[in-house]
Structures are given as structure tokens and as C-alpha cells.
Amino acid sequence: MPQTMIEAEPAKVKVDLGRSALVIIDMQRDFLELGGFGAALGNDVSRLKAAVAPCQAVLAAARAAGMFVIHTREGHLPDLSDAPPLKIERGDPRLRIGAPGPMGRILIRGEPGHDIIPELYPVAGELVIDKPGKGAFYHTELESALKRRNVETLFVCGVTTEVCVNTTVREGNDRGFRCIVLGDCCASYFPEFHTMGLAMIKAQGGIFGWVSTSQAMLVAMGLH
Numbered sequence: 001m002p003q004t005m006i007e008a009e010p011a012k013v014k015v016d017l018g019r020s021a022l023v024i025i026d027m028q029r030d031f032l033e034l035g036g037f038g039a040a041l042g043n044d045v046s047r048l049k050a051a052v053a054p055c056q057a058v059l060a061a062a063r064a065a066g067m068f069v070i071h072t073r074e075g076h077l078p079d080l081s082d083a084p085p086l087k088i089e090r091g092d093p094r095l096r097i098g099a100p101g102p103m104g105r106i107l108i109r110g111e112p113g114h115d116i117i118p119e120l121y122p123v124a125g126e127l128v129i130d131k132p133g134k135g136a137f138y139h140t141e142l143e144s145a146l147k148r149r150n151v152e153t154l155f156v157c158g159v160t161t162e163v164c165v166n167t168t169v170r171e172g173n174d175r176g177f178r179c180i181v182l183g184d185c186c187a188s189y190f191p192e193f194h195t196m197g198l199a200m201i202k203a204q205g206g207i208f209g210w211v212s213t214s215q216a217m218l219v220a221m222g223l224h
């Protein structure tokens with residue numbers, strides 16, 4: 001895969017597609033479907049649906065090009081030993097992390113709600129990172145997996161823009177990765193947080209990274 005320029009904000013950016021990875025953050029039933037963690041927190045989960053089709057488009061392109069694809073899932077061990085008590089002890093006890101729900105125990109690994117939505121389901125050869133925190137680098141093997149493959153650029157998609165996407169981009173930026181967030185492939189329960197979450201990444205000359213679109217990525221890959 002060649003070097004190419006991609007339209008982005010605050011400025012176009014040169015990427016080596018052969019040293020890039022597509023990182024899809026937490027497109028899990030627990031965040032996107034009724035009865036999961038997102039809904040338990042009182043959110044309108046339908047707000048996240050807009051990101052699904054653009055994610056499908058870039059995932060198909062990345063697969064066709066042989067790009068390294070990574071999916072992440074936020075969640076905890078069944079005994080909650082990897083969940084800080086302060087993370088659990090919030091909100092209505094009947095709806096907390098680990099409580100039973102219509103998709104199994106909320107935000108617990110191995111439960112139906114913890115899984116990735118069918119539209120974006122991983123295929124063989126794609127890396128699935130189970131993360132206990134908001135950031136995908138925290139207590140995971142992500143950094144070593146990227147370094148082993150000599151990856152320098154991350155195309156970042158997923159939910160939610162201001163929480164796990166932002167945290168992961170900040171962590172990635174501090175570790176020296178060029179993070180390009182595909183804005184239409186991200187979503188938030190709060191439209192204003194989505195807008196500001198992207199604005200914070202690209203402000204000050206791209207203080208945490210770049211913001212682009214699914215379409216621009218496809219163009220950069222020679223697909224449109």
C-alpha cells in the first residue's frame with residue numbers, strides 16, 4: 001500500500017497506508033442497543049446508529065486492502081476484579097456494571113451485550129482488544145501489537161466520540177502514533193459533545209491528531 005495524502009483538519013496529512021491500522025472503538029451492543037450500558041445510563045442509544053454505515057464502508061475498504069484492523073471492547077471480568085469500585089458505584093444499583101440486564105450482565109466480558117454489533121463483527125485475522133478502561137492503550141496489548149507491525153498511523157472510528165475515542169486518541173498521540181479520527185464514523189449520545197470532541201482533537205494545529213471523514217479515507221485509498 002502506497003504513501004498518500006488524505007484530506008483532514010487542521011490540514012491535509014501524508015500517510016503510509018502500509019503502516020496504518022483501522023481502529024474501531026467499542027461498537028458494542030452495550031453501547032448501541034437497548035438494554036445495555038449506554039441505555040442504563042439514561043442515554044438515547046439511537047444517536048449512535050449514524051456511525052454504523054460509515055464504519056462498515058471503511059471496514060470493507062480496510063479488509064480489501066489488507067490493512068491491519070483492530071476492534072476494541074470496553075468491559076470487565078465476571079468477578080469485576082479489573083473494575084475500580086468507583087467506576088461501578090455510580091447510578092442506580094440495579095443498572096450498574098455487573099448487574100443483570102436483557103443482554104446479560106452489563107459491560108461484562110462474554111455476555112451478549114459486551115459483543116460487537118453484527119454489522120461490524122470481526123473476522124479471522126482481526127485483533128480484538130478487551131479493555132477495562134476508556135482508553136484502548138490502558139492495560140491492553142494494543143501498543144505492542146502496533147509496534148510489532150510497525151504501524152505509525154491510526155484511523156480511528158467508534159463510540160463515543162468524547163469518551164473512549166478521545167481517550168484512545170490522546171493515549172495514542174502521547175505514544176507517537178498519528179491519529180486520524182474519521183468524524184462520521186464516530187458518534188455520541190450528545191451531539192454537542194461529538195462536535196466538541198472532534199474540535200478538541202484538531203485544535204491548536206492538531207494538538208491530539210487530525211479529523212477526517214470516511215469518504216476522504218476511501219479517496220486516499222483510491223476507492224472513490
Ligand code: C5J
Nearest residue numbers: 026074159160163164
Ligand atoms: C463510555 C465509551 N462512553 N466506549 N464508553 O462509557 O465511550
